[in-house]
Each structure stands twice: as C-alpha cells, then as structure tokens.
Amino acid sequence: MYSSVGVVRQGIDFLCTYSSSDELQPGQLIAVYFKNKKIIGIVFDNAEDSDYLGNIKQVSDILSYTINKAYLNFIKFVSEYNLIPMSSALKLLCPFNLTVLLKQHKSHVGIRSDVIANVILNEEQQNAVNKIELEKFDVYLLHGVTGSGKTEVFLEVAKRLNNAQILILVPEITLSNVMAESIAKRCGREVFIWHNSVSPAKKLSIWQNAIQGEPIIVVGARSALFIPFSNLKLIVVDEEHDPTFKQNDHQIYNARDMAVYLASLLKIPIILSSATPSVESYKNAIDCKYKYIKLTSRYYLGANLPTVNVTDMRFVGKNAIFSPETIEKIKYYLNNNQQILIFVNRRGYAIKRLCPNCGWKIMCPACDTWLCYHATGSRLICHHCGYTSSNIKQCKKCGNEYLVNFGIGIEKVYAECQKLFTKASIVMCSSDNMNNPTKIDEVINKIKNNEVNIIIGTQILAKGHNFNSLNLVVVANLDYMLYTENFRAVENTFQLLYQVTGRAGRTGNFQSEVIIQTYNPEEPLLTMINNQSEFYKNELNNRKLTNMPPYGHIISIEISSSNDDKANEYAQELTQNLRNASIANTIVVGVIIPNLYKTNYKYRYNILLISKNSIQNKIKGILKSYKPHFGIFTKIDVDPYNFD
Ligand SMILES: [Zn+2]
Numbered sequence: 001m002y003s004s005v006g007v008v009r010q011g012i013d014f015l016c017t018y019s020s021s022d023e024l025q026p027g028q029l030i031a032v033y034f035k036n037k038k039i040i041g042i043v044f045d046n047a048e049d050s051d052y053l054g055n056i057k058q059v060s061d062i063l064s065y066t067i068n069k070a071y072l073n074f075i076k077f078v079s080e081y082n083l084i085p086m087s088s089a090l091k092l093l094c095p096f097n098l099t100v101l102l103k104q105h106k107s108h109v110g111i112r113s114d115v116i117a118n119v120i121l122n123e124e125q126q127n128a129v130n131k132i133e134l135e136k137f138d139v140y141l142l143h144g145v146t147g148s149g150k151t152e153v154f155l156e157v158a159k160r161l162n163n164a165q166i167l168i169l170v171p172e173i174t175l176s177n178v179m180a181e182s183i184a185k186r187c188g189r190e191v192f193i194w195h196n197s198v199s200p201a202k203k204l205s206i207w208q209n210a211i212q213g214e215p216i217i218v219v220g221a222r223s224a225l226f227i228p229f230s231n232l233k234l235i236v237v238d239e240e241h242d243p244t245f246k247q248n249d250h251q252i253y254n255a256r257d258m259a260v261y262l263a264s265l266l267k268i269p270i271i272l273s274s275a276t277p278s279v280e281s282y283k284n285a286i287d288c289k290y291k292y293i294k295l296t297s298r299y300y301l302g303a304n305l306p307t308v309n310v311t312d313m314r315f316v317g318k319n320a321i322f323s324p325e326t327i328e329k330i331k332y333y334l335n336n337n338q339q340i341l342i343f344v345n346r347r348g349y350a351i352k353r354l355c356p357n358c359g360w361k362i363m364c365p366a367c368d369t370w371l372c373y374h375a376t377g378s379r380l381i382c383h384h385c386g387y388t389s390s391n392i393k394q395c396k397k398c399g400n401e402y403l404v405n406f407g408i409g410i411e412k413v414y415a416e417c418q419k420l421f422t423k424a425s426i427v428m429c430s431s432d433n434m435n436n437p438t439k440i441d442e443v444i445n446k447i448k449n450n451e452v453n454i455i456i457g458t459q460i461l462a463k464g465h466n467f468n469s470l471n472l473v474v475v476a477n478l479d480y481m482l483y484t485e486n487f488r489a490v491e492n493t494f495q496l497l498y499q500v501t502g503r504a505g506r507t508g509n510f511q512s513e514v515i516i517q518t519y520n521p522e523e524p525l526l527t528m529i530n531n532q533s534e535f536y537k538n539e540l541n542n543r544k545l546t547n548m549p550p551y552g553h554i555i556s557i558e559i560s561s562s563n564d565d566k567a568n569e570y571a572q573e574l575t576q577n578l579r580n581a582s583i584a585n586t587i588v589v590g591v592i593i594p595n596l597y598k599t600n601y602k603y604r605y606n607i608l609l610i611s612k613n614s615i616q617n618k619i620k621g622i623l624k625s626y627k628p629h630f631g632i633f634t635k636i637d638v639d640p641y642n643f644d
C-alpha cells in the first residue's frame with residue numbers, strides 16, 4: 001500500500017510517497033524519514049500503485065492520532081489561497097515535534113465555574129439566537145451596538161450545543177480570560193485558552209482532547225483555528241473586524257476568512273460578531289451572502305450611547321495635551337466618582353527627538369524611522385525592529401546639549417495627569433507595561449473594583465471590556481490615527497473610535513460622554529461615529545471607485561535584501577515578468593517604495609497586484625520560473641492589511 005504524505009516541516013510544497021504494510025486512513029499521523037531525519041507526516045491519500053520512480057521509503061511509526069479528514073482539505077485550501085507551502089500549513093495543524101507527540105502526557109484542566117449564571121436575554125437577543133440554525137453551514141454577521149450583549153447571544157447558542165466542540169476566536173490575549181470565564185459560567189463546561197503564551201504541554205493536552213472529540217470549548221487567538229477538532233459544531237469570531245486576525249509574518253493568513261472556509265467544509269454555522277463589522281463582511285451581508293443579525297439597543301435599560309463632543313485643539317496651543325474644557329470635564333467626572341478612560345494611540349513618551357540647533361534627528365540605525373523616547377527606563381526604542389539604546393542627551397553633530405522631544409505618547413499623558421489630578425489614582429496600560437496575561441488581569445480587576453479613577457490606555461484596553469463606572473472617554477489625539485497611506489486607515493480609525501467611545505456608559509448609571517481632541521475638526525469621519533450606515537455607504541463607494549477590497553483583490557509581493565540595488569533590480573524585473581504574463585483583469589502596480597523602506601538592515605520594495613479574479617495560481621507559476629537571486633527574499637501577502 002502506498003500513501004501520499006504531507007510532511008510537517010517548513011517549506012516543502014508537495015506530497016511525498018511512502019509505503020506501508022498497514023492500511024492507513026487519510027488523516028493518520030505517522031513518523032517518516034525525510035532527508036535522513038525522522039519527522040511527523042500526515043496521510044492524505046492511499047493507492048495500490050505508485051508511479052513515483054525514486055526509492056520509496058517505509059513508514060517508520062504509526063502514531064495514535066487521526067485527524068478529521070475535512071482538515072486536510074482545509075489545509076490544502078489555506079496553502080493554495082495564501083501561497084504558503086503545504087508543509088508550512090501542516091505545521092499550523094500540528095505545531096509539535098515528534099518527540100513531544102510520542103511521549104505520554106498528563107492532561108491539564110481548563111477553566112471551570114462553580115456557579116452557573118442564568119442570564120435573561122432581551123427580546124432582540126432572543127430573536128437573534130432563534131435565527132441561528134445549528135448543524136448547517138451559514139455565516140451570520142452579528143452586528144450590535146457596543147453594550148448590546150452580542151456575547152450573550154453566542155453564549156446562548158453555545159449553551160444549546162451541549163456535548164459539542166466549540167471554538168471562539170478572540171483578537172487579543174487580554175480578552176481571552178474574560179471570555180473564557182463568562183463561557184464557563186454560562187455553559188457550565190470546561191473552557192480552554194489557546195494563545196502564544198500558553199505552554200506547549202497545555203497546548204498538547206487541548207490538541208489531544210480536540211482530536212479525541214472530547215466536548216471542549218476553546219477560546220483562542222488566531223492560531224486556535226488550526227486545532228484539528230473532530231466534532232466541532234460552532235465557530236465564533238468575536239470582534240471579527242479586528243486587524244489582529246490577520247497574521248502578518250511567516251505563514252500569512254487571515255484567520256477570520258479562513259474560519260469561514262473551514263465552517264463551510266465542516267457544514268457548521270459560524271458567527272462573526274462585531275459592533276463595527278469590517279467593510280468586507282458588511283458588503284457580504286448586504287449582498288445576502290451572509291445572514292445579517294442586528295442588535296440596535298444597549299442591554300441595560302437606560303444605557304444610551306454617549307454624546308460625542310469634538311474639541312478643536314488648534315486654539316489650545318501646540319504643546320497642550322488637554323484643552324481647558326477637557327480638564328474641567330475630567331475633574332467633573334472625578335468629583336462624581338466616575339471612571340475616565342483616556343485613549344492615546346502612541347507608546348512611549350515622545351514620538352521623536354531632535355536637535356533644534358542643527359536639525360540632527362535621532363533615527364534607528366537599522367530602520368528608516370525615528371527612535372521613540374520612553375521615559376520609563378530613559379530609553380530610545382524603535383517600534384519597528386525593537387532596537388533599544390539608552391537616551392541620547394547631546395547632539396552628535398553639533399554638540400548641543402538641549403535636544404527636544406516632539407509628539408505625545410502615553411507616558412507624557414500619564415505624567416500630565418499626575419500633575420493635573422493629584423488626588424486621582426491613575427493607571428497606565430500599554431503593551432510596554434502590560435506584557436503578560438497575569439498583569440493584564442490584575443489591572444482589569446483593579447478597574448472593576450473601582451480602585452482606579454483614570455485609565456490611560458493604548459488599544460490594549462480599548463475593546464471588549466465592560467467597566468461599570470466608566471462614563472467619560474477622552475481621545476487624546478485623533479490625528480495620529482488617521483493619516484497613513486493604508487486604504488484601510490479610515491475604516492480602522494472609525495472602528496477604533498467607535499470601540500473606544502463605546503466603553504462609556506455601558507450600564508446607564510450616570511450620564512456618559514466622549515471627548516475627541518483633534519486639530520482637524522472638519523474631518524468627515526467625526527460626523528459618522530453615531531451614523532454607521534453613512535460610514536459604510538461612503539467607504540464602499542470609495543473602495544468601488546479605487547478597485548480596493550471588497551471590489552478588487554490585492555496581492556502584495558515584498559522584495560527585500562540587505563543589498564539595496566539587488567533588491568530594486570529584482571523587483572523591477574519581476575514586475576516586468578508579471579506584466580508580460582498579461583493576467584486577465586489584473587493591474588500590476590509597479591514597484592512601490594514603502595514608508596518603512598529600510599527596516600532591520602534590509603531594504604524593501606513592494607509590488608502590488610490588484611485583480612478582479614483569484615490569481616494565486618498564476619503568480620505561483622511566475623515566481624517558480626523566475627526565482628530570486630541569492631540574498632533576496634520574497635514575501636507574499638494575499639489580502640494584505642499592512643502597507644507600512
Ligand atoms: Zn545639533
């Protein structure tokens with residue numbers, strides 16, 4: 001008996017033939033010799049004969065795991081759609097090495113709750129639950145205003161699937177614990193968390209349970225999509241619009257989009273949940289490809305969406321962090337024992353540092369970008385490659401000792417708040433000081449227990465959380481968010497603004513308000529925060545005019561090398577090759593120099609292809625016949641999110 005086998009090893013893009021005296025099932029995990037190394041393989045197909053002319057090796061061991069066949073088709077699709085080598089995609093399915101799999105492991109326990117919470121759904125939520133049909137593939141776009149209780153809707157659906165496996169994808173590690181606890185409480189079942197900080201031993205135990213069909217619920221980051229469940233009955237993608245579902249490195253894929261395909265293969269429902277659906281999903285809903293469910297009112301009676309006030313910072317002075325009105329408002333809410341969230345989109349203290357005397361800029365030596373000044377630890381950090389140095393206090397060109405900082409980062413806002421609101425208890429949350437789940441949970445609990453008055457946060461706390469006494473949200477500087485060259489900038493800003501403003505007034509126990517500080521009060525987006533349909537109408541119109549997704553597909557090919565000329569030359573030649581191929585309905589946008597032209601000592605050039613069709617196969621062929629020279633790297637990004 002011959003088997004075509006996918007080997008689990010980076011970079012191999014074909015199936016290999018092995019022979020075995022046993023009858024192997026598709027999906028069976030085995031051990032095989034590949035290039036003299038014993039590694040994991042997965043059986044795809046079997047045949048009595050093989051036309052392979054080389055030496056066919058024997059299967060070495062048969063492992064005690066068989067993966068659900070649907071996942072083999074899923075991996076094929078993931079590989080073909082995203083132009084990822086087959087074996088690299090298989091590595092997502094089986095992220096362990098052979099020695100780990102051969103060992104016996106003790107199982108770990110998930111999160112359980114002693115009390116089962118009975119939540120009474122309102123009519124709108126109940127109707128939403130009733131619309132979702134089990135045991136059948138459909139994509140549901142669950143679109144609800146912030147605080148409308150979307151979570152309760154899919155938890156109720158999960159509860160109905162008593163003994164089935166359920167997968168809930170969440171965008172941030174910060175949300176996974178909170179989500180897991182609410183599910184445990186609502187469904188009375190054991191819930192497991194899966195993300196990068198979870199230990200390999202725990203992951204293995206979850207993976208085994210999934211394959212064996214144990215009725216587990218997994219809450220996880222995007223990589224959880226590849227856990228090979230054998231009895232999965234529901235997928236939920238919470239905050240489906242979130243850009244973090246897109247993996248931007250190594251195996252590049254969009255977990256939300258791949259999840260939709262997986263659900264179609266498994267013939268199960270998938271719920272995409274969001275207060276601000278992605279433009280793509282929204283379009284699918286209005287085109288009736290997705291079933292659209294809308295929740296229009298906040299769950300708590302009397303909890304209205306906050307009023308939004310725009311503060312024109314042009315008259316306040318360039319170095320001001322808050323306008324006088326904002327300061328008064330913060331004081332007012334402090335005096336009434338209400339919590340305040342101040343949203344700042346930048347890490348560190350200042351965005352750039354330079355010499356006012358001669359203009360010398362402090363730049364990253366590895367990248368074409370500024371170093372950011374961080375007051376904590378008095379350091380300069382590159383936010384792209386992570387390069388860190390101690391602070392530079394003297395100009396290296398003219399010797400001037402008075403260097404100046406520009407731009408407002410979260411640490412500066414924190415320092416200002418400490419000065420202005422001396423009695424308040426203030427907490428700062430950014431990825432620099434909240435870098436593990438325990439720290440994050442600690443801070444969240446402090447906020448929930450009202451031990452904190454002012455929360456200053458980057459996106460890390462902007463979404464998902466419910467803080468009962470939070471009734472004022474201040475967006476410190478809108479302008480940093482909006483003006484980038486990414487065609488998704490407007491969408492992303494809209495979503496982030498809506499999410500942030502939605503933190504205020506969740507329970508209706510106090511009047512709630514949002515202040516947006518900006519130097520561009522005429523920005524059209526500001527009028528759309530409380531008029532979502534206007535935003536989608538506008539944005540879809542713009543995308544249509546420019547052939548951007550969802551009207552056109554984009555594939556980006558990044559060429560990089562430590563040798564600038566060689567990278568440029570190859571990029572030009574490849575562009576010509578792609579143009580010569582005359583791919584139907586496709587525009588090859590010539591070589592683009594990205595904003596971050598140099599990063600990590602590498603020079604980068606991008607080629608963009610915009611097409612009406614699916615052109616992955618064509619591109620694969622062209623890249624195969626026109627391989628890059630030594631020292632030149634290509635990175636293909638299908639449906640890219642990052643254009644920096
Ligand atoms: Zn100088």
Ligand SMILES: [Zn+2]
Binds near residue numbers: 600
């Ligand atoms: Zn750098």
